[in-house]
Amino acid sequence: MTVVGKSPDCYVAVIGAGPYGLSAAAYLRAARVETLVFGEPMAFWQNQMPAGMCLRSNWGASHIADPQRELTLDEYCRQNGNHILKPIPLERFVDYGRWYQGQVVPDLDKRHVRSVEADARGFKLFMADGEEVTSRRVVVAAGISAFATRPPGFSSIPSALASHTSEHNDLRTFHGQRVVVIGAGQSALEFAALLKEAGVQVEVIARTKTLNWVGLHPRLHHLGGISKMLYSTRDVGPAGISRLVAMPHLFRRFPRRFQDRTAYRAIRPAGASWLQSRIAGVPITLGRKVVSAAVAGSQLRLRLDDGTERLVDHALLATGFRVDVSRYPFLSQSLLKQLETVDGFPVLNRGLESSIPGLHFLGKPAAWSFGPLLGFVSGAEFASNELIRSITRNNGSN
Numbered sequence: 001m002t003v004v005g006k007s008p009d010c011y012v013a014v015i016g017a018g019p020y021g022l023s024a025a026a027y028l029r030a031a032r033v034e035t036l037v038f039g040e041p042m043a044f045w046q047n048q049m050p051a052g053m054c055l056r057s058n059w060g061a062s063h064i065a066d067p068q069r070e071l072t073l074d075e076y077c078r079q080n081g082n083h084i085l086k087p088i089p090l091e092r093f094v095d096y097g098r099w100y101q102g103q104v105v106p107d108l109d110k111r112h113v114r115s116v117e118a119d120a121r122g123f124k125l126f127m128a129d130g131e132e133v134t135s136r137r138v139v140v141a142a143g144i145s146a147f148a149t150r151p152p153g154f155s156s157i158p159s160a161l162a163s164h165t166s167e168h169n170d171l172r173t174f175h176g177q178r179v180v181v182i183g184a185g186q187s188a189l190e191f192a193a194l195l196k197e198a199g200v201q202v203e204v205i206a207r208t209k210t211l212n213w214v215g216l217h218p219r220l221h222h223l224g225g226i227s228k229m230l231y232s233t234r235d236v237g238p239a240g241i242s243r244l245v246a247m248p249h250l251f252r253r254f255p256r257r258f259q260d261r262t263a264y265r266a267i268r269p270a271g272a273s274w275l276q277s278r279i280a281g282v283p284i285t286l287g288r289k290v291v292s293a294a295v296a297g298s299q300l301r302l303r304l305d306d307g308t309e310r311l312v313d314h315a316l317l318a319t320g321f322r323v324d325v326s327r328y329p330f331l332s333q334s335l336l337k338q339l340e341t342v343d344g345f346p347v348l349n350r351g352l353e354s355s356i357p358g359l360h361f362l363g364k365p366a367a368w369s370f371g372p373l374l375g376f377v378s379g380a381e382f383a384s385n386e387l388i389r390s391i392t393r394n395n396g397s398n
């Protein structure tokens with residue numbers, strides 16, 4: 001189907017060139033929808049995750065979806081004559097994403113979108129260099145970077161002493177320091193492993209009473225038909241739940257309380273089982289909360305709820321990301337006023353379209369409406385299919 005661009009610049013503008021933006025572009029362009037894509041390719045993965053990290057998702061859940069299923073990790077390896085170890089190293093995934101971008105959006109516009117406003121013809125996007133682009137629709141695929149969460153007790157601590165994990169990709173900064181990692185998810189445990197391996201003195205402190213691990217029962221994945229009944233290839237959540245969250249249209253029909261509880265169980269803080277041996281020997285304090293943080297000379301004094309203290313050079317806050325689309329700096333106040341949200345998430349309908357016609361959200365912001373799958377690379381196939389169906393269906397009326 002050919003969609004003729006009716007707006008001056010393009011029919012769809014995609015903000016963000018991570019897995020979701022790139023996948024959406026592949027589907028849109030395959031359907032010959034006039035599409036422009038903005039942003040540095042794979043920038044979040046390249047700049048805001050630690051060098052040396054590996055993906056927690058398995059191989060089958062780490063392909064960036066394309067309509068012909070041609071741009072898989074396997075095809076990337078075949079074309080580039082190389083082999084990727086498992087778990088997938090971060091730098092290889094970034095390289096795969098850039099290869100994918102070269103195949104699908106060689107004309108990617110790497111500029112940053114400074115702001116988006118409604119316009120009589122749809123939307124007006126203002127680039128960081130001042131140029132304006134108009135588009136009938138806007139697809140926000142801008143990821144979670146804007147939603148990094150710092151616990152309130154750390155708000156006045158300078159970033160030289162306490163920083164969010166997403167502020168780091170080079171852990172050499174911590175050489176010779178004493179570091180506390182706060183959190184118990186994959187990010188916390190992987191930072192702890194990488195710091196320990198770099199010879200940094202590190203301790204993990206978390207509120208949870210026990211650490212949760214993913215992938216402790218590999219045999220369950222090798223039981224043929226039974227495994228297929230228990231686990232979806234999307235690799236989000238434990239046995240059974242994995243299947244349910246892989247069907248977002250079904251998942252969203254359940255009562256909200258059930259959705260919330262199931263989503264939490266699918267993505268609760270947990271580390272990949274291959275991290276267990278790598279953090280052996282790292283002191284881990286569980287069931288404890290940091291109740292205060294104060295600058296002490298060139299160091300940081302942390303007081304825990306058991307009355308003990310830690311004097312450290314740095315606190316790494318592996319405290320995750322909390323979606324709040326009002327923190328996307330490019331959405332204008334007037335758009336935000338019209339946007340229906342719940343707990344910071346946009347309320348989305350079919351096509352991942354928000355209450356503002358023509359404004360779509362992909363990735364984690366879509367998780368309130370379509371479930372936890374949308375927070376992972378493997379959710380991009382669902383998101384892109386939804387988007388393209390809705391856009392090509394609605395095209396006649398636009």
Ligand SMILES: Cc1cc2nc3c(=O)[nH]c(=O)nc-3n(C[C@H](O)[C@H](O)[C@H](O)COP(=O)(O)OP(=O)(O)OC[C@H]3O[C@@H](n4cnc5c(N)ncnc54)[C@H](O)[C@@H]3O)c2cc1C
Nearest residue numbers: 016018019020039043044055056057113142143363376377
């Ligand atoms: C440490 C860590 C490990 C993870 N491991 C996994 C994993 O193993 N498997 C998995 O599926 N998921 C993993 N995730 C989750 C991962 O972030 C998402 O799956 C993935 O990034 C979603 O892709 P995305 O395209 O929505 O977002 P992103 O990859 O973040 O892409 C969004 C892009 O938009 C760009 N952007 C933002 N604002 C603008 C703007 N105004 N103008 C232009 N560009 C803009 C950003 O620079 C960014 O490149 C991990 C997350 C973290 C933090």
